[in-house]
Amino acid sequence: MPQFSPTKMALRATFCAVLLVKLLSGVQAYQGVFVLGENVKIPEDVSANSTVVQLRDFQSLNASVSSAEVGNGTFWSVNITTGDGSGRFGVRVEDMALIVAAPLDYKLRSLYNLTVELTNTGNKIVLYVNVVIVVLDVPGYPPFYNKRCETPVLPYGQRDGDYTLVSSDGFYASLNGDVIGSFGDYLQQPISRGNTAHFVLRGDCSLTFVIISRELFATAENVVFATALEINQGRFELNCHDREGKNKGKITMLDTSLADDLPQWVRSDQLPKEDHHAVVTELNEIWTTSPYWIRCGATVSWFGGSVPFAYTFQYNFTGCPEGLYGLYCDKECVCKNGARCHGFNGACECRLGWGGRACDIPWFEPEVVIVETPSDSVVRYIGTNLKLTCLAQHTHVAYMTWTHQSEIENRHNDTIFIEERTAQNSSISLQPILESANGRYTCMVQAEDGQHFNATFILNATECRPNYHGKACSQVCDCQYGGTCDMWEGCLCPPGRRGDRCEHPCGPGTFGLNCSRDCNCQNNAPCDPVDGSCICARDQWGELCQNSYLLVCPPGLYGDECEHTCAPGRFGLQCSRDCNCQNNAPCDPVNGSCICAEGQLGEFCQNVPIPDKNQVVVAVLASVIPTIAIIGCIVTAGILVKRGRRRARTPEHPTEDLNEMTSVSSWEVDKEDIRFEHMIGEGEFGHVVRGRLRLPEGYEVLVAAKSIRPDRMTASAVRDFRREMTILTRIHEDKGGHPNVVKLYGVVTKSEPQYILVEYAINEELRRYLWSLREQCKTTGNTKLLERLGFSCDVASGLSELARLKIVHRDIAARNVVISDRKVAKIADFGLSRDVYVSSAYERTGQGGEEELLPLKWMAVESLRDGVYTCESDVWSYGVLLWEIASLGEEPRYAGGPMHPDACTMLELLKKGVRLQQPENCPMSVYKIIRSCWTVDPTKRPTPDELFRKIDQMRPQSAAHLALHNSP
Structure with missing residues (x-):
C-alpha cells in the first residue's frame, strides 16, 4: 500500500530542537520525551489503511526507540491522543506507522495537528510525537452527488450474480x-x-x-x-x-x-x-x-x-444492489449513517447532521431531526408513500415519542400518540398518504441526562399525483386527446370528446362539452364535434346546410370534381357536343370554335389557300396596308386629342386607361344575374357580400362581391378598386387564371354600386384559418404542420405567377390569402384589402399629400424609405406571411418596438437589424427561409420559384423528417 513518508515524498520540514523533560523520578516513574515532528502532505483521495508516515523515520525518535530496546521484553503501545476527534487517522503498532483510517475531505478539514503517544512498558519511557498533516485538494474529489442522474437502488440481498448499472x-x-x-x-x-x-x-x-x-x-x-x-x-x-x-x-x-x-x-x-x-x-x-x-x-x-x-x-x-456502485456494480460504497450511494460514481448523499466523503463526520446540527424518504419530492401527493425517520444524532436516548396533530376541520386540537420506544431512531410509514394524514408530526426525545429535544414535520398533501384520481388517488386517468385529470371526476374531456379516457368522439348529432348538445344541421349534414358548426356536402350550402344545389361543371370540364378537360373533338357542358372543325383542326373545349393551323382559313378551317393565290393576297395587302395605316394614325390622333380635352387633369398614360377599360368591359356581368345574400366583410372604405352568380351556361356559382361604400367614395378608394379590377382581368386574360390566385368571375361597372365578383372561399381568409388551427392545437396537440407548409407553397406559386406578369401586389399577408373548400391557398385582395377588413395591421400615413393606410409591419425597407414597390418587396412581405403561418396567426411584434409602430419607428427598427424572432415550435430550417426574405438588398432575396422549391422539399410523408432540419 502507498506510504507518504517524509523521505519518499521529499516533504520533510526542518526539525525543531528535541526537548527532554523528566516528569517524575524513581524506579517506577515514567519518563516523558517530547519529539517535535514535521509537516506531512497527503492528497484527500488517499485510500483507507494507506501509510501517512513511519514514526521510526524521525531521527530523534529513532534514537530514543533504539536505546530503549536494549532490555528484554520491550513492548511499545501507540495511541493518537489529540488532534483527531473525527477519527480520520490510526496507528499500526507492528511497524509503528501512522495510517489513514477513514476517508478525508479537504473542504471539511484541510489541516490536522496530531499528538501521538508511544509507551515502552519495559523501561517506562513515554514518547510524544507531534505530526502536522496537510490535506491537499484533489480536483473532482470527493465525487459530486448529482440527483439528476441518480439511479435506482436494488433491494438489499440481491448481491449475487452479474449486474450492470x-x-x-x-x-x-x-x-x-x-x-x-x-x-x-x-x-x-x-x-x-x-x-x-x-x-x-x-x-x-x-x-x-x-x-x-x-x-x-x-x-x-x-x-x-x-x-x-x-x-x-x-x-x-x-x-x-x-x-x-x-x-x-x-x-x-x-x-x-x-x-x-x-x-x-x-x-x-x-x-x-x-x-x-x-x-x-x-x-x-x-x-x-x-x-x-x-x-x-x-x-x-x-x-x-x-x-x-x-x-x-x-x-x-436499472441500478445496483444496495451498497454497490459502478458500471458493473463491482465497487463497494463507503457511505455511512444511512447516506445514499450514487450508482454511477459512489458519491454519498448525506443525511442531516452528517458530512465528509463517507458521511461519517457529525456536524453541529440540531440534536433531533426528522428525515423524509423519499426526500427529493417538492410536492407531496395523496396516494404516494412517505417514511419519516426521527434521528437523535449526538445524544443518548432514554425514550422517543411520535405524535400527530391533525389539521382537518374540527380536529385541530386532536393530538394522537403514535408510538413510544427506546432507540436512537424511530420511523413511521404512510403507505399510502391519505388526506386524513395531513398535519403536524412531532418527534420528542428525552435524553439519558434528562434533557428534552423535539423536531417537527408538517405534511400538507391535497392533490393527487399527475395522471391519478380517486379518494385515495389510486386510479389512473390516462386521458387522451387533450383531456385533463381531475381528482374527483377523472378525465375531463375537451369539447367533442367523451368516454372514461376521452377515447371516443361525440356521437352523430351531438357536440360540445360531454357531447351534451344537439346539432341543428339539416339535410343529414354532420356537425363539427367541437363547436357544432355544420359540415356541408359539396352540393349543400347555408349555415345549417339547409340549401342544396347540383355541382355542374363549366363548359370544357367534366368529372366528379371537374378535374378533367374535354377530350379532343368534344366541347361544351359535360363535353357533350362534337366539334365541326375540318382538316383535323382542334376546337376550343369551351365554345367549340375551331383553332386553325398555319395555312388554314375559314370558320371551320375548311379552306386551304392555293400557293398562286397567296401572291395575289400579298400584293393586295401590300397596296392596302399603307392606306389603312394612314387612316389609323388620323383616327388615333383624333381620339388622343379628344381624350386630352376631356381629361385634362389626368394626362398620364391615357392609352393604358383605354386598354384597361377595354379589358374590363369584356368581363361585364348583368346585375340581374346576381342574387345577393348577406354581408361577409366590412371595413372603412368597402364591403364584401356573398352572392350567387348565374353563368351563361345555366348554372350558379358562389361569389364574393366587392364594392366601395357610397359614403366613402374617395379618390384613393376608387383608384385601388379599379386597380384590383384591372389586375384580376390581366391575370385572367386566357379566362383560365391561376390555381393559386383568386378566380375572377366578372365585374359590374355599368350600374352603381360597382362590383368585382370573385370566387367565394368557404374557409375564409388564411389568418382566421390559422387561428382555428391554434385552438385545435390546444386540445389535440396537432399543429397540422404539413398542411401549413402546403399553404406556403401555394402562395409562393401564386406569387411566381404575379412576378411573371410583372404585377406587384404590395400587400402579401395572411389576411389577403383565402382558403378554398379543397384547402388550397389563393392570393386575393389586389388593392382594396386594407379597406375591406377592419384590422390593426394598417397604420395611417400621408404620401403625396393624401392619407393612406399602409401595412407597415409587412413592408420592405425600400418601401418604407422610398415608397418603392417591386416583386422583391412582395418577397419581403411573403417572409412575414411565412412567419404568420409558422406562429399560427400571431400578430407580428418586433422586439424593442411598440405593437403598432409608425413608419419612422418601423424603419429605424429594420435599419438596426431587428427582425421578427423565431416562433415557438418553428423548425430552424423554416426560419432560415423566413429570414432570407428579409435581406436589405432586394437583389439578394430569393425569387418566388426558389421559395417554392425550398419549401416543397420540406414536405415529406412524415413530419418526423423535419427533425433533420432542426439544427441551427
Whole structure:
C-alpha cells in the first residue's frame, strides 16, 4: 500500500530542537520525551489503511526507540491522543506507522495537528510525537452527488450474480434509411468476451464509455461496422441526438491499424498494443428517470459513394444492489449513517447532521431531526408513500415519542400518540398518504441526562399525483386527446370528446362539452364535434346546410370534381357536343370554335389557300396596308386629342386607361344575374357580400362581391378598386387564371354600386384559418404542420405567377390569402384589402399629400424609405406571411418596438437589424427561409420559384423528417 513518508515524498520540514523533560523520578516513574515532528502532505483521495508516515523515520525518535530496546521484553503501545476527534487517522503498532483510517475531505478539514503517544512498558519511557498533516485538494474529489442522474437502488440481498448499472434490449443500425442489422448489449459484451471497458461519469452527468478489444468488430453481427471502418480509413464519428433533435454527444468508431489521425489518448499509449478496435461513447446530460433513447448518425463513405449511417439504441437505468456502485456494480460504497450511494460514481448523499466523503463526520446540527424518504419530492401527493425517520444524532436516548396533530376541520386540537420506544431512531410509514394524514408530526426525545429535544414535520398533501384520481388517488386517468385529470371526476374531456379516457368522439348529432348538445344541421349534414358548426356536402350550402344545389361543371370540364378537360373533338357542358372543325383542326373545349393551323382559313378551317393565290393576297395587302395605316394614325390622333380635352387633369398614360377599360368591359356581368345574400366583410372604405352568380351556361356559382361604400367614395378608394379590377382581368386574360390566385368571375361597372365578383372561399381568409388551427392545437396537440407548409407553397406559386406578369401586389399577408373548400391557398385582395377588413395591421400615413393606410409591419425597407414597390418587396412581405403561418396567426411584434409602430419607428427598427424572432415550435430550417426574405438588398432575396422549391422539399410523408432540419 502507498506510504507518504517524509523521505519518499521529499516533504520533510526542518526539525525543531528535541526537548527532554523528566516528569517524575524513581524506579517506577515514567519518563516523558517530547519529539517535535514535521509537516506531512497527503492528497484527500488517499485510500483507507494507506501509510501517512513511519514514526521510526524521525531521527530523534529513532534514537530514543533504539536505546530503549536494549532490555528484554520491550513492548511499545501507540495511541493518537489529540488532534483527531473525527477519527480520520490510526496507528499500526507492528511497524509503528501512522495510517489513514477513514476517508478525508479537504473542504471539511484541510489541516490536522496530531499528538501521538508511544509507551515502552519495559523501561517506562513515554514518547510524544507531534505530526502536522496537510490535506491537499484533489480536483473532482470527493465525487459530486448529482440527483439528476441518480439511479435506482436494488433491494438489499440481491448481491449475487452479474449486474450492470444500465441495461438495454440491444441496438440496430441503418444504412441509407434501411435497417441492416440488430446487435446485443455492448455493456454485456465486454464481460462475456473479456474486452476492456472504461466508464467515467462526471459531476455534470456527462458520461464517457470506452470499449477496447482486439476483435470487437470481428463477429458476423458487427461486420457492417468493420466494413465501414475499412472504407473510411479506420475512423468515423456519429453525432447523437434525442427524439427532440437536441445534441446528446457523439460516438467514435476507431481501428488504430487503419487510422492515421488518432486521438490523443491513443497516441499516449493508453490503448494496449495488441488491441486495435475501440468504441468511444461520449454523452452529455444523462437523465435516469426514464428510458434514454438516442440516435447517432453521420454520412459515411460506402462503396464509392456517400450514404447516411445511423445507430439507434435505448438504455434503461436499472441500478445496483444496495451498497454497490459502478458500471458493473463491482465497487463497494463507503457511505455511512444511512447516506445514499450514487450508482454511477459512489458519491454519498448525506443525511442531516452528517458530512465528509463517507458521511461519517457529525456536524453541529440540531440534536433531533426528522428525515423524509423519499426526500427529493417538492410536492407531496395523496396516494404516494412517505417514511419519516426521527434521528437523535449526538445524544443518548432514554425514550422517543411520535405524535400527530391533525389539521382537518374540527380536529385541530386532536393530538394522537403514535408510538413510544427506546432507540436512537424511530420511523413511521404512510403507505399510502391519505388526506386524513395531513398535519403536524412531532418527534420528542428525552435524553439519558434528562434533557428534552423535539423536531417537527408538517405534511400538507391535497392533490393527487399527475395522471391519478380517486379518494385515495389510486386510479389512473390516462386521458387522451387533450383531456385533463381531475381528482374527483377523472378525465375531463375537451369539447367533442367523451368516454372514461376521452377515447371516443361525440356521437352523430351531438357536440360540445360531454357531447351534451344537439346539432341543428339539416339535410343529414354532420356537425363539427367541437363547436357544432355544420359540415356541408359539396352540393349543400347555408349555415345549417339547409340549401342544396347540383355541382355542374363549366363548359370544357367534366368529372366528379371537374378535374378533367374535354377530350379532343368534344366541347361544351359535360363535353357533350362534337366539334365541326375540318382538316383535323382542334376546337376550343369551351365554345367549340375551331383553332386553325398555319395555312388554314375559314370558320371551320375548311379552306386551304392555293400557293398562286397567296401572291395575289400579298400584293393586295401590300397596296392596302399603307392606306389603312394612314387612316389609323388620323383616327388615333383624333381620339388622343379628344381624350386630352376631356381629361385634362389626368394626362398620364391615357392609352393604358383605354386598354384597361377595354379589358374590363369584356368581363361585364348583368346585375340581374346576381342574387345577393348577406354581408361577409366590412371595413372603412368597402364591403364584401356573398352572392350567387348565374353563368351563361345555366348554372350558379358562389361569389364574393366587392364594392366601395357610397359614403366613402374617395379618390384613393376608387383608384385601388379599379386597380384590383384591372389586375384580376390581366391575370385572367386566357379566362383560365391561376390555381393559386383568386378566380375572377366578372365585374359590374355599368350600374352603381360597382362590383368585382370573385370566387367565394368557404374557409375564409388564411389568418382566421390559422387561428382555428391554434385552438385545435390546444386540445389535440396537432399543429397540422404539413398542411401549413402546403399553404406556403401555394402562395409562393401564386406569387411566381404575379412576378411573371410583372404585377406587384404590395400587400402579401395572411389576411389577403383565402382558403378554398379543397384547402388550397389563393392570393386575393389586389388593392382594396386594407379597406375591406377592419384590422390593426394598417397604420395611417400621408404620401403625396393624401392619407393612406399602409401595412407597415409587412413592408420592405425600400418601401418604407422610398415608397418603392417591386416583386422583391412582395418577397419581403411573403417572409412575414411565412412567419404568420409558422406562429399560427400571431400578430407580428418586433422586439424593442411598440405593437403598432409608425413608419419612422418601423424603419429605424429594420435599419438596426431587428427582425421578427423565431416562433415557438418553428423548425430552424423554416426560419432560415423566413429570414432570407428579409435581406436589405432586394437583389439578394430569393425569387418566388426558389421559395417554392425550398419549401416543397420540406414536405415529406412524415413530419418526423423535419427533425433533420432542426439544427441551427
